[in-house]
Amino acid sequence: MSTDTVDRPGEIHARPVRHPGRWVALVIIAILVAMLISSFITNPKWDWGFAFQIMQQKPVINGLWKGTILGTIGAMILGIVLGVILAVMRLSENPVLRGVSFAYTWFFRAMPRYVLLAFMGGAIALLYREFDIGVPFGQQIAGALGLSTDLTFWSFSWNDISSTIWVGILGLGLSEAAYMAEIARAGILSVDKGQGEAAQALGMSPGQAMRRIILPQAMRVIVPPTGNETIAMVKDTSLFIAASIITELYFQAYGFGQRSFKIVPGFMAAVMWYLIVCSILMVGQSYLERYFGRGFGAQAPTKRERKVKDLLSRTGDH
Amino acid sequence: MADMPLVHAVNVTKSFGDNQVLKGIDMDVHKGEVVCFLGPSGSGKTTFLRCINQLETINGGRIWVDGELMGYADKGGVLHRLHDKEIARQRREIGMVFQRFNLFPHKTVLDNIIEAPVQVKGEKKAEVTVRAKELLERVGLADKPLAYPGQLSGGQQQRVAIARALAMRPKLMLFDEPTSALDPELVGEVLTVMRELAKEGMTMIVVTHEMAFARDVADRVVFMDGGVVVEQGDPKQVINNPQHERTQTFLRRMQSEHEQAVAAVADPLGLTQDS
Numbered sequence: 067m068s069t070d071t072v073d074r075p076g077e078i079h080a081r082p083v084r085h086p087g088r089w090v091a092l093v094i095i096a097i098l099v100a101m102l103i104s105s106f107i108t109n110p111k112w113d114w115g116f117a118f119q120i121m122q123q124k125p126v127i128n129g130l131w132k133g134t135i136l137g138t139i140g141a142m143i144l145g146i147v148l149g150v151i152l153a154v155m156r157l158s159e160n161p162v163l164r165g166v167s168f169a170y171t172w173f174f175r176a177m178p179r180y181v182l183l184a185f186m187g188g189a190i191a192l193l194y195r196e197f198d199i200g201v202p203f204g205q206q207i208a209g210a211l212g213l214s215t216d217l218t219f220w221s222f223s224w225n226d227i228s229s230t231i232w233v234g235i236l237g238l239g240l241s242e243a244a245y246m247a248e249i250a251r252a253g254i255l256s257v258d259k260g261q262g263e264a265a266q267a268l269g270m271s272p273g274q275a276m277r278r279i280i281l282p283q284a285m286r287v288i289v290p291p292t293g294n295e296t297i298a299m300v301k302d303t304s305l306f307i308a309a310s311i312i313t314e315l316y317f318q319a320y321g322f323g324q325r326s327f328k329i330v331p332g333f334m335a336a337v338m339w340y341l342i343v344c345s346i347l348m349v350g351q352s353y354l355e356r357y358f359g360r361g362f363g364a365q366a367p368t369k370r371e372r373k374v375k376d377l378l379s380r381t382g383d384h
Numbered sequence: 385m386a387d388m389p390l391v392h393a394v395n396v397t398k399s400f401g402d403n404q405v406l407k408g409i410d411m412d413v414h415k416g417e418v419v420c421f422l423g424p425s426g427s428g429k430t431t432f433l434r435c436i437n438q439l440e441t442i443n444g445g446r447i448w449v450d451g452e453l454m455g456y457a458d459k460g461g462v463l464h465r466l467h468d469k470e471i472a473r474q475r476r477e478i479g480m481v482f483q484r485f486n487l488f489p490h491k492t493v494l495d496n497i498i499e500a501p502v503q504v505k506g507e508k509k510a511e512v513t514v515r516a517k518e519l520l521e522r523v524g525l526a527d528k529p530l531a532y533p534g535q536l537s538g539g540q541q542q543r544v545a546i547a548r549a550l551a552m553r554p555k556l557m558l559f560d561e562p563t564s565a566l567d568p569e570l571v572g573e574v575l576t577v578m579r580e581l582a583k584e585g586m587t588m589i590v591v592t593h594e595m596a597f598a599r600d601v602a603d604r605v606v607f608m609d610g611g612v613v614v615e616q617g618d619p620k621q622v623i624n625n626p627q628h629e630r631t632q633t634f635l636r637r638m639q640s641e642h643e644q645a646v647a648a649v650a651d652p653l654g655l656t657q658d659s
Contacts (some may be wrong), residue, residue: 128654263439264486268500268552269476281488304536361489361532 144239149246187309479549539570
């Protein structure tokens with residue numbers, strides 16, 4: 067072992083590995099992109115100017131907000147709430163609840179969304195014109211007892227909501243719940259068993275342990291696929307037409323192009339709006355992932371942590 | 385009533401499927417007593433601990449904690465299983481420390497400690513926070529209230545876990561191999577906190593492999609093997625002069641493992657001294 071510093075190897079200034087393949091790929095892709103852009107500019111059928119005009123039309127914007135976005139939000143809220151309930155049911159000790167959850171998931175996973183929406187738009191009104199909320203078999207009971215009332219408290223006609231966004235939200239939400247149930251179940255199962263035990267040992271009821279300890283940790287596993295589901299839901303709102311819901315982005319944009327005999331700009335108007343909405347959602351997703359991933363691994367501190375740290379460092383200055 | 389033991393277990397049996405893990409345990413632990421459970425793995429000592437606060441349901445026998453029958457209501461000689469919420473209430477005054485800490489990773493150290501007093505007992509957050517800070521000081525972590533468990537060492541996490549259990553003001557503390565998941569150099573800091581706790585008069589039941597801790601701190605040592613209590617008594621008596629053959633074998637093996645562990649640390653040091 068020599069201690070002579072002259073002979074000891076110093077800092078490394080090595081030549082990097084060359085990557086000729088990357089340069090070849092870059093050239094090929096640059097050529098393809100140039101061809102595409104040139105086509106965008108030179109082929110008059112793209113008609114970007116008109117596409118941008120369609121994007122700003124009132125019915126299209128209306129369809130975007132009140133159909134696509136409202137439909138996505140509504141269906142996802144319904145899907146997540148119902149899905150988490152189904153997941154908890156599926157993991158419960160009650161065999162009836164487990165069975166119901168399984169049957170629900172089985173049915174709605176097998177049902178194509180287009181078919182489901184078409185059924186809700188077309189068939190339910192034929193089966194049940196009115197929905198009555200009241201005592202089960204109230205009409206029969208009232209008839210047998212000779213009562214003047216039929217024990218119905220509230221009723222509504224399906225026709226009042228058919229072809230409205232509510233049917234779309236209901237259809238897509240019910241379908242989404244089946245998928246969210248599986249996602250939530252995987253999330254709950256991913257939480258270490260010791261977490262529930264620690265919560266119970268502290269005197270929490272099973273419900274408290276689920277809400278305060280297990281679900282928040284399950285969210286770390288639930289959020290990323292839920293983001294994907296939300297983005298997929300934005301696109302699935304284009305199926306609304308199956309239930310004759312026309313206040314929706316794609317139907318409106320495409321209809322605009324069709325009426326003006328400019329099909330391509332109609333398509334492109336919808337495509338660009340979908341790209342914009344999905345891009346925004348992806349940014350939101352990454353924020354959510356960071357929030358629910360707190361306490362796991364190294365990452366940027368959340369806003370609240372930064373605030374608290376700020377506060378502490380300021381008070382430390384005195 | 386003054387002589388009523390804090391924990392009074394009679395003929396406790398517990399099976400997992402066909403495997404009977406506890407074969408009739410009788411055990412009294414008095415207020416202020418520190419009892420250490422020793423024994424080979426699979427002897428049932430951890431299971432018995434978990435039966436006391438009903439993380440496991442017993443198949444036979446009875447366990448009373450502070451005069452209250454755990455898990456059941458005795459109505460004229462017929463036992464009725466208690467509702468989950470009732471069981472949760474019974475657990476409130478029994479603190480438990482786990483081998484793998486089981487801190488809530490999504491909450492800060494402070495939030496871990498105040499969670500149960502606020503959510504379970506409905507105490508005011510501000511009051512519990514003051515108490516939590518005192519507890520953190522007691523376990524030597526006054527500077528860590530805003531850290532997440534993942535940012536702490538194992539020894540620090542276990543000390544937070546002890547503080548978390550103490551925040552509920554328990555009258556009994558259960559320790560399930562609290563130092564077994566720790567690196568050897570971190571064991572001492574946790575044992576120090578436990579020694580302090582014992583000195584303050586906390587009733588403690590400790591499942592452990594730390595012979596020195598059992599000998600110095602425990603009022604009584606219980607040696608379990610094969611689901612039964614083989615031998616129990618004064619720590620020095622049981623550890624230095626075991627009467628039963630199974631106890632002798634176990635302690636000999638622990639002793640040789642300890643010597644090997646010491647050698648494993650010392651050998652590399654020896655090498656560095658040679659060069």
